[in-house]
Amino acid sequence: MFGKIARKIKVYLHKRQAESQSLSSGSHYPPGKPVSVSLTANLDRVRAVFSDCADIVIREFKIGIGEQVRAFVVFVDGMVDKTLLHQNLLKPLMLDARISIPNQGLNRQRVQEMIRDSTLTIADVKEIADFDRVMEGVLSGDTAVFIDGYSAALLAGIRGWETRGVEQPDTEMVVRGPREGFTETLRTNTSLLRRKIKNSNLKIETMKIGRQTRTDVAVAYLKGVANDKVVEEVRRRLKDIDIDGVLESGYLEEYIEDAPFSPFATVGNTEKPDVVAAKLLEGRVAILVDGTPFVLTVPCLFIESFLVAEDYYSRPYYATLIRWIRFLAFLLTIASPAAYVTLTTFHQEMIPTPLFLTVAAAREGIPFPAVVEALMMGIIFEILREAGVRLPRPVGQAISIVGALVIGEMAVAAGLIGSSMVIVVALTAIAGFVVSAQSDAASIIRLILLALAGAMGQFGIMVGLLGLLIHLCSLRSFGVPFFSPLGPLTVQDLKDVLVRAPWWAMVRRPRTLGWHNPVRQTPGQKPDPPADAAKEQFHE
Amino acid sequence: MKYPKLVAAMVIGLLVLVSLVITGCWNRREIDTLATVMAAGIDGGPGGRISVTVQVAKPGEIKPPGQGGGGGGQPAVAVFTSTGATVFDAVRNFALQAERKLFWPHCKALVIGEETARAGISPLLDFIDRDHEPRELMWVLIARGQAKDIISAEGELEKITAESIEKLVKARIATSKVVGIRLYEFRKMLGGTGRDPFATGIELVGAGEGKKRLKLTETAVFRKDRLMGWLDSDETRGLMWILGEVRSGIIVVPAPGPAEGKVSLEIIRASSKLKPEIKDGYLTMTIEIEEEGNLGEQMAFGDFTKPELWTSLEKRKAEVIEREIRAVLKKAQEEWAVDIFGFGEAFRRKYPREWREMKDNWRDLLPTVAVEVKITAKLRRVGLITKYNPPK
Numbered sequence: 001m002f003g004k005i006a007r008k009i010k011v012y013l014h015k016r017q018a019e020s021q022s023l024s025s026g027s028h029y030p031p032g033k034p035v036s037v038s039l040t041a042n043l044d045r046v047r048a049v050f051s052d053c054a055d056i057v058i059r060e061f062k063i064g065i066g067e068q069v070r071a072f073v074v075f076v077d078g079m080v081d082k083t084l085l086h087q088n089l090l091k092p093l094m095l096d097a098r099i100s101i102p103n104q105g106l107n108r109q110r111v112q113e114m115i116r117d118s119t120l121t122i123a124d125v126k127e128i129a130d131f132d133r134v135m136e137g138v139l140s141g142d143t144a145v146f147i148d149g150y151s152a153a154l155l156a157g158i159r160g161w162e163t164r165g166v167e168q169p170d171t172e173m174v175v176r177g178p179r180e181g182f183t184e185t186l187r188t189n190t191s192l193l194r195r196k197i198k199n200s201n202l203k204i205e206t207m208k209i210g211r212q213t214r215t216d217v218a219v220a221y222l223k224g225v226a227n228d229k230v231v232e233e234v235r236r237r238l239k240d241i242d243i244d245g246v247l248e249s250g251y252l253e254e255y256i257e258d259a260p261f262s263p264f265a266t267v268g269n270t271e272k273p274d275v276v277a278a279k280l281l282e283g284r285v286a287i288l289v290d291g292t293p294f295v296l297t298v299p300c301l302f303i304e305s306f307l308v309a310e311d312y313y314s315r316p317y318y319a320t321l322i323r324w325i326r327f328l329a330f331l332l333t334i335a336s337p338a339a340y341v342t343l344t345t346f347h348q349e350m351i352p353t354p355l356f357l358t359v360a361a362a363r364e365g366i367p368f369p370a371v372v373e374a375l376m377m378g379i380i381f382e383i384l385r386e387a388g389v390r391l392p393r394p395v396g397q398a399i400s401i402v403g404a405l406v407i408g409e410m411a412v413a414a415g416l417i418g419s420s421m422v423i424v425v426a427l428t429a430i431a432g433f434v435v436s437a438q439s440d441a442a443s444i445i446r447l448i449l450l451a452l453a454g455a456m457g458q459f460g461i462m463v464g465l466l467g468l469l470i471h472l473c474s475l476r477s478f479g480v481p482f483f484s485p486l487g488p489l490t491v492q493d494l495k496d497v498l499v500r501a502p503w504w505a506m507v508r509r510p511r512t513l514g515w516h517n518p519v520r521q522t523p524g525q526k527p528d529p530p531a532d533a534a535k536e537q538f539h540e
Numbered sequence: 541m542k543y544p545k546l547v548a549a550m551v552i553g554l555l556v557l558v559s560l561v562i563t564g565c566w567n568r569r570e571i572d573t574l575a576t577v578m579a580a581g582i583d584g585g586p587g588g589r590i591s592v593t594v595q596v597a598k599p600g601e602i603k604p605p606g607q608g609g610g611g612g613g614q615p616a617v618a619v620f621t622s623t624g625a626t627v628f629d630a631v632r633n634f635a636l637q638a639e640r641k642l643f644w645p646h647c648k649a650l651v652i653g654e655e656t657a658r659a660g661i662s663p664l665l666d667f668i669d670r671d672h673e674p675r676e677l678m679w680v681l682i683a684r685g686q687a688k689d690i691i692s693a694e695g696e697l698e699k700i701t702a703e704s705i706e707k708l709v710k711a712r713i714a715t716s717k718v719v720g721i722r723l724y725e726f727r728k729m730l731g732g733t734g735r736d737p738f739a740t741g742i743e744l745v746g747a748g749e750g751k752k753r754l755k756l757t758e759t760a761v762f763r764k765d766r767l768m769g770w771l772d773s774d775e776t777r778g779l780m781w782i783l784g785e786v787r788s789g790i791i792v793v794p795a796p797g798p799a800e801g802k803v804s805l806e807i808i809r810a811s812s813k814l815k816p817e818i819k820d821g822y823l824t825m826t827i828e829i830e831e832e833g834n835l836g837e838q839m840a841f842g843d844f845t846k847p848e849l850w851t852s853l854e855k856r857k858a859e860v861i862e863r864e865i866r867a868v869l870k871k872a873q874e875e876w877a878v879d880i881f882g883f884g885e886a887f888r889r890k891y892p893r894e895w896r897e898m899k900d901n902w903r904d905l906l907p908t909v910a911v912e913v914k915i916t917a918k919l920r921r922v923g924l925i926t927k928y929n930p931p932k
Contacts, residue, residue, distance in 0.1 A: 344571045349645030349673075356576070356646060357700075360599035363572045370570060457567065 033131045039070050039148035042131075046074055046146075049135055056138075061090070063097045063147070069111055070148040079141035081160025088121045089143060089156055112150045120145075124157030136214060163188065169271035169293065171436070177313045181271045186216045186290035189273075193220055193286070196277035201225070204288075207238060209252070213245035216290040217252065220276075224517060225283045225509070230478050234285050234298060249289040249296050256287075256298070259475050259482075263441040266477035268300035275309050281520070283513040285478075299480040299513065302472055303497050305437035306330070311500050319500040329434035332427060334445045334468075337374040338453035338461050340424045344370045346457030362418040371454030373417060377425040378447065380407055385429070484512040502526075575640035578617065578702030580674075581687030582664050583653035585623050590664070592630040593621045593688040594642060597700055616699035619692045627667040644673035648702040649709075650680050650723060651742065653687040657760065657767035662730065669727065676724035679709050682760035682767065684743035693744055693754055701754070708756050709740060716780045716789040716807070717773040718756040730765060734884030734902040737762045738779070741770060763878045771868060778868030781829055781861060782881045784812035790836065793856035796849045801840025805833045805857050805919065814886040818894055823909040825883055829861060834921045843927035850919060858917040865913050874907050883909060 036042050043058070050056040055077045062068035073089065097119050116127060128134050129152040138144050141159035166188065169181030182189045190204050201223045208214045217238065221231050237256040246252060253267045254260065270276060271293045276286045279297045287296040306326045311319040343351055344359060351359065366373065384403040388396050408426075411417040428446065432439050445468060452460030475482035485493035493510050495501040504525040508518040581593040601616040620638050624630030634642055650668065652661055668674045683690045695704030709720040721729075721739045729737035739760045747753040758770040759779065771779060780786045791805045815826040835853070838844060844853055872878050884902050888895040898905055 345568050348569070348571055348574060348643060349675075353578075353646045353648070356571075357597055357599050357602050360571050360574070360576065360597075361602055363570070364600040366572065 034129050035131045035134065035146070035151055035153050037149055037151045039072070039146060042146045042153075043072060045131065046072075046135075050074075059090070061094055063093055063111070063115070065098050071146060073143055073145050074138055075143040076138060076141060079159060079161045080143055081158050084122065084158040084160065085143060089145070089158065092119045092121060093145070112147055112152075112154075115145075115147065116154055120154070120156060122156045122158055126155045126157075127152050128155055129153075139214070140216070166192070172270065172272050172275070172309070174308075174310045174313075177309050178272070178274045180273060182273060182288075182293035182295055184291050184293060186218060186288055189288050189293070189295065190218055190220070192273040193276060193280075193288075196273055197222070197280065202280070205235070209238065209241050209243070210246045211242065211244050213247070215246040217246070218288040220280060220286040220288060222280050222283070225281065226285055227283060227513065230299060230513075231285055233478055234287065238287070246289060246291075248292045249287065249294045252287060252289060253296055258477055262471065262475055263444045264302065264438070264472070264475060264482070265441070266298075266300055266475060266482055268297040268304055268437070269294045270297065271295070272309060278309070278312065282510055299478040300482075301477065301480065301485075301512065302475075302483050303486070305435055307496070312503075316500045316502045323498075323500060326435050329431035330438065330442065333429075333431035333435070333439075333442050335449055335461065335465070336424055336428050336431070337378060337446060338449040338464070340421065341371045341374050341450060342453045342457045342461060345454075359418075359420050362420040365415050366418050367416070369454075370418075370421070371450065373421050374424070374450055374454075375447075377417060377421055378428075378450065381425055381429050382443065480512055485510070569641070569643075573640055574643035575618075575638050576643050577647045578700050579649040579651065579691055579705060580644075580647055581651040581653070581683070581691040582627065582656060583687045584656040584659060589623050589625060590627050590630045591621060591623045591688065592627060592634075593619060593691040594634065594638075595619050595691050595700070595702055596638065596640075596642070597646075602699060615694065617701060621688060627664055628671075631667065644671070645675055647674055647678050649705045650678050651683050651687040651690045651705075652680070653683050654685060654760075654767065656687070657682050657762075660765045661762075661767075662765040665723075665727070668723070676722065676727070678723050679706060680721050680723055680726045680739045681705065681709075681742045681756075682739050684741060684757070689744055690742055690754065693752060696747075696753060704754055705742065708742075708754065712740075712756070713787040714789070715773075716777050716786040718776060719759050719780065719785075729880075730762075732882075732885060733888070733899055734879050734906075735882060736764065736878040736880050738771075738880045761872060761876065761878055761880055763876060768876045768878055769871075771871065774864050775868040775871055778864035778866070779872070779880060781810065781865050782812055782814075782827055782868070784810065786810040786831075791833070791857050791860050793853065793860055795838065795840035795842065796844065796852040796856065797842060799840040799842040801838070803835065803840060803844065803853060804837035805853065806836035807831060807833045808920065814881075814883065816883070816886045816890050818887075818891055823887070823905060824912060825886070825909050826912045826914060827865065829865075829913070829915045829917075831857070831861060831915065831917045832920055833857065833918070834923065835919060836923065838928050841928055841930045843929075845922060845926050854917050854919050857919070858915040861915050861917060862913050869911055873909070873911070877903050877906050879903075879906055 057077045058074045060072040134144050134153045137155040142155045142157055145154040163185050164183050166180045168179040203223050205219045207217050209217050241255045258266045276295050284297050387399045412419045432442050449464045452464040472483045473487045490511050493512050507523045509520050575596040577594045578597050579595045583591045585591040596618045601614045622630045622633040624633050695701045698704040712718045712720045719740050726737050729735050741758040741760045743757050744752040745755045759776040761768050789807045792802050795801045795803050810831040813828040817824045
């Protein structure tokens with residue numbers, strides 16, 4: 001039902017988008033205006049374009065001696081590496097050019113060539129004739145060199161601005177494994193990926209999205225591993241986006257996801273290059289957005305929320321055990337308040353007698369019904385969490401004390417909240433952090449289940465869980481069933497779902513991602529040291 | 541096409557909402573509005589009235605919220621007695637005096653007064669079987685005297701008397717000298733053709749200084765649903781041998797050989813087989829008992845691991861077992877003609893055709909069944925020391 005509504009809305013949006021695109025086509029940079037031959041005209045145009053832009057620097061100067069050629073550079077202050085600018089651009093042009101460019105007898109066109117080919121000691125220099133593309137380059141941090149009599153500008157890539165270093169991401173901590181995380185700079189991020197996968201099959205396509213922000217977006221995939229249809233679909237969906245600005249990959253996520261009305265995200269995100277590399281190797285597509293360390297990956301399956309990079313770096317036994325703990329934790333976090341409410345208000349006979357008496361003792365004299373108690377505690381917890389996240393760190397400490405002591409202990413001591421409810425809520429909260437990828441969805445489902453439990457008891461919980469299962473099975477992410485490989489069942493892929501099989505046993509790539517090049521390693525690599533060798537070693 | 545679908549979606553949504561609301565709250569009870577019945581007793585009253593006594597747990601006294609300390613010496617249970625023309629009537633009449641609604645699923649024990657039991661207990665059980673709250677898992681006990689006194693008694697170690705009763709019944713395995721019968725088992729015995737039920741007996745015994753204490757003593761034997769009489773400990777264990785229910789226990793035999801004193805033999809495992817036979821119109825029942833045990837104690841000097849003494853210990857043990865079996869057979873089979881052993885059932889299985897003629901006068905036939913007892917009693921281990929010699 002939701003899917004249909006969603007599809008309808010998508011079609012509607014699509015239509016409107018097409019309309020608005022035709023209306024506003026090229027609203028910002030009408031293509032095709034060439035750079036003028038006249039330097040003065042160019043200068044005027046640049047001044048006009050950047051009127052009232054305090055951060056734009058325009059520097060006029062003259063090249064050569066005698067019959068000098070006028071020129072100017074334009075760049076955004078703060079986005080350019082000043083040292084490079086001075087040493088490799090301005091100095092060669094102003095000083096060295098006097099030696100390399102003869103005084104006279106050269107036509108102007110020759111001067112451009114000389115400058116481009118033998119004066120600027122900068123690797124990345126592009127000659128661009130389209131004025132608007134030059135402006136776009138300047139805004140992205142390039143330095144434009146306009147030379148009199150030259151109907152093109154030289155764009156020198158000497159970008160350099162203040163960036164955050166490659167740090168360990170706070171959202172995905174590991175004990176064992178790489179600690180680097182993506183940064184806010186797209187180039188740094190693509191280089192982090194390239195350093196993991198040194199293969200020309202790693203393709204990184206870029207595009208600009210956002211009418212105003214012109215944000216760089218890169219689509220990365222492994223050619224021959226990723227499904228071409230998925231790559232094409234990603235491209236198509238991204239191209240269709242027409243919005244003012246992209247400040248975070250979440251903007252794009254909402255435009256390309258398959259189920260906008262589902263609490264579950266059908267687009268994955270991560271801050272870790274090794275995770276993205278692993279997903280690319282399995283045949284997924286990554287979408288990197290300039291300005292955010294969060295990289296989107298598609299197709300995204302439900303089960304991915306339960307898999308952590310560290311599973312693959314530690315030995316398989318503990319990884320499998322902890323994976324099951326995560327399944328359990330997810331179930332606990334969505335269902336335990338609901339289960340507590342049904343057990344205490346509908347099915348008291350299902351609790352073993354000693355536990356029943358303990359719970360009854362805890363509930364003695366509590367003024368609220370259990371379901372209200374659970375709702376209150378749930379909301380209080382969300383408040384505490386939100387406060388803890390938003391507040392500056394030193395104040396956050398105070399919040400945790402207030403939360404733990406005042407809400408926890410005193411509410412129980414004052415007889416407002418049953419002590420067993422506090423335990424249930426605490427367990428729910430802690431378990432929610434175990435599967436952090438689904439914690440938003442879990443909060444919503446928890447509330448729905450709680451409402452159902454309060455109204456209909458265990459029956460309500462069953463209805464809710466069944467509904468949840470049906471919903472999960474109905475979702476798709478870029479053509480791949482969201483709940484696969486469990487539903488529809490793909491037995492071959494269970495090696496990395498119910499257990500984490502040893503690496504040498506995971507010969508094939510996940511079949512659910514559906515590509516025809518499934519074998520990723522030579523089969524039969526199980527280490528098998530010869531028995532004789534061991535014997536010899538010890539008996540000598 | 542657009543609108544019908546939207547309407548359909550809205551109708552479905554509405555149905556979901558309605559179904560959430562109309563389920564109502566008939567079954568929704570907060571845990572603190574319930575009075576948890578831990579044990580119930582049924583006695584007959586004057587003029588055919590029924591008196592029901594319940595023991596209700598007071599959770600606040602067991603573990604007061606917040607504080608860790610005990611309930612300040614307050615009893616952890618409250619006892620209510622209510623009377624009515626029928627059991628259900630009496631149970632409903634609790635609403636006149638108990639502030640909370642009685643909640644039965646956690647009821648551990650059903651105690652029935654001796655006198656009432658003699659008058660027949662089938663009618664009393666109907667309500668408990670019929671109502672959805674009480675569980676068939678509760679233990680059935682027959683009080684020596686009034687059930688009310690048992691329910692009102694205080695446990696020594698447990699705060700809740702029902703817990704004491706349940707723990708006592710569960711500990712029967714250690715001795716095999718008392719039985720433990722759950723309501724469904726009692727029902728099954730009551731319903732079987734030619735089968736008679738039995739149940740645990742419970743009584744209050746003096747514990748000095750005017751104190752009374754609960755004790756499981758004897759086994760109540762019924763003829764159909766009427767209490768016939770009581771089996772003592774040895775007879776009860778005889779019954780358990782026949783049923784193959786002996787799990788453990790101590791058999792005391794006189795020391796063999798020249799030594800004087802007694803030897804305790806611990807039962808480790810036992811099983812029984814009933815082999816019925818009809819020969820020339822005579823009914824015989826062969827009871828085969830296989831028992832294994834350890835030498836658990838010798839209050840006599842000597843080394844009983846010597847083969848001849850060892851086998852003589854085994855023999856003495858078999859004699860004790862047979863004596864116990866014979867005792868219960870004498871009382872139940874011959875005197876009372878009650879089939880608490882399931883002999884009839886064994887005959888029905890092996891001779892279904894003959895049983896059809898036998899079943900109507902089974903009660904007359906039962907005392908005529910010749911019972912043969914075959915006992916294989918083995919001794920296995922001696923514990924940490926092998927022999928016990930007099931101090932030098």
